[in-house]
Amino acid sequence: MVYFMTEILIQNGGTRLTCPKCGNYKKNMIREVDDRDHIINDYPVIYGKKYICGVCGSEWRWEKQE
């Protein structure tokens, strides 16, 4: 099995999802996937979300400020 460690970027706060690398904010150009390296809850297993930019291919997490 090949496992790629992808460098993950963090978007801090903000009111809308924005690619931290290229600034893309178009929803139809951003893919939301389960982040299997980031488990929020063990049982039942709930994964965090990460986002993949359709423009530059970066992956990032959105750390929402509460």
Ligand SMILES: [Zn+2]
């Ligand atoms: Zn991007």
